[in-house]
Every structure is written in C-alpha cells, then in structure tokens.
Amino acid sequence: MPARYNCFWKSPEFIAFAKRHADFQALGCELLGLSIDSNFSHIAWERNIKEHFGVEIGFPIIADLSMQVAKAYGMIQPGASDTSAVRATFVIDPQGVLRAMVYYPMSNGRSIDEFVRLVKALQTSDEHGLATPEGWQPGDKVIVPPPATAEQAEARMAEGYECSDWYFCKKEL
Structure with missing residues (x-):
C-alpha cells in the first residue's frame, strides 16, 4: 500500500484544493503539490481519490523523495519522523518571492477559503x-x-x- 494512504487526513485538503483550482487560476495562481512520497504513490493516491470521491487532482504533485525541497522550505520539523513532512502552504509571487508561508500541524486541516482570501489581499495590496x-x-x-x-x-x-x-x-x- 502506498505511503500516501497512511495519511488519510491529507485527502480532504487535496480534494478541496482541486475543487478550488479554477478559483486560484482565475487569480493568476497555479497550484503545485509537494510530497516526499514517490510518483507511483501519487498515481495510486490520485486514482483512489477519483474513484472514491469523484474528484480529479488537476495540478501537479512533485515527488520529493530526497526531501531536498521539503528541507529547504522547513517542512521537516525538528523531532518529527524523517518520513513525515508538515503540511505547509507557500504563496510565491510571479517574481519568485515568497510572500506568505503557513504551517499546520498534522492533526488540523487548512482552510482553502483563507488561502483564496490571502491571495486576493496580497494582489490588492500590491496593486494599490x-x-x-x-x-x-x-x-x-x-x-x-x-x-x-x-x-x-x-x-x-x-x-x-x-x-x-x-x-x-x-x-x-
């Protein structure tokens, strides 16, 4: 069984991000998932989500098996399992500048509505x-x-x- 299935609480967030993907695109944003699992695990997990929840994940998920990206962005917390990255969201602007980062404990889900609001707020601040x-x-x-x-x-x-x-x-x- 792929490692992703052991993280059952992540599926609702990915489903919610997938359902709001068009909203993010309308704001000029692209979603990108990152996981320290393999591509094979991602394929099986995405198929499982489609089969059981009727939702397609329409954005790429990067397999970061070396954990190089996860470590660079502080997603491997001190004292945490080497095989578990915290759930984090990063807002990176078109110039590649990290504008916001939000870390959540493994036990609590993120609000996708808040991330849509945050992007709109950043764009409004920048524009005006x-x-x-x-x-x-x-x-x-x-x-x-x-x-x-x-x-x-x-x-x-x-x-x-x-x-x-x-x-x-x-x-x-």
Whole structure:
C-alpha cells in the first residue's frame, strides 16, 4: 500500500484544493503539490481519490523523495519522523518571492477559503500600495500607509478617509 494512504487526513485538503483550482487560476495562481512520497504513490493516491470521491487532482504533485525541497522550505520539523513532512502552504509571487508561508500541524486541516482570501489581499495590496486589515474581504475598506508630512495628514482628514488618528486611516477602493 502506498505511503500516501497512511495519511488519510491529507485527502480532504487535496480534494478541496482541486475543487478550488479554477478559483486560484482565475487569480493568476497555479497550484503545485509537494510530497516526499514517490510518483507511483501519487498515481495510486490520485486514482483512489477519483474513484472514491469523484474528484480529479488537476495540478501537479512533485515527488520529493530526497526531501531536498521539503528541507529547504522547513517542512521537516525538528523531532518529527524523517518520513513525515508538515503540511505547509507557500504563496510565491510571479517574481519568485515568497510572500506568505503557513504551517499546520498534522492533526488540523487548512482552510482553502483563507488561502483564496490571502491571495486576493496580497494582489490588492500590491496593486494599490495599501494594506488589508484582519479578516479583509474584497470590497472591505483598506488601510492607507501613514502620511509622510503634516500636510498629507490634514489632506486625508479633509478627503473623508475614515481616520482613527492622523497615522491610521482606512478608505474604500
């Protein structure tokens, strides 16, 4: 039996990522799975998912048998089994810059909705030079960078930004 079958809790996440694959693609993102199992294990696992859950995994899964990539990204945790990588999600921008990394314990599943939200937030911040607050969703107000001068601070207050103080303002896009 392939090693992947011993990690039954990973299947729901891969199924959820597969179901949201088109949403990620619409945002200009590509999904890529990484596992320290073999290609043969991946093939058997993907067939099992299709057979039992009716879902095709439409993105590549890399077999990292040497664990070189897993180690480089900190997915092999100190004290963990040499044959078990933590579940992690990395958001890497088109320039190859690591923008976000999230590690989850083996016992808890990741929220795919949160990763879609995170990508949208990063894209909004990049496009507009603003920050997004906790829990931000598209259409919510964004945080404006602090003003560099007293004149800029006064102008913001006059322009109708929602300001708690001169240095912290929100606005609608």
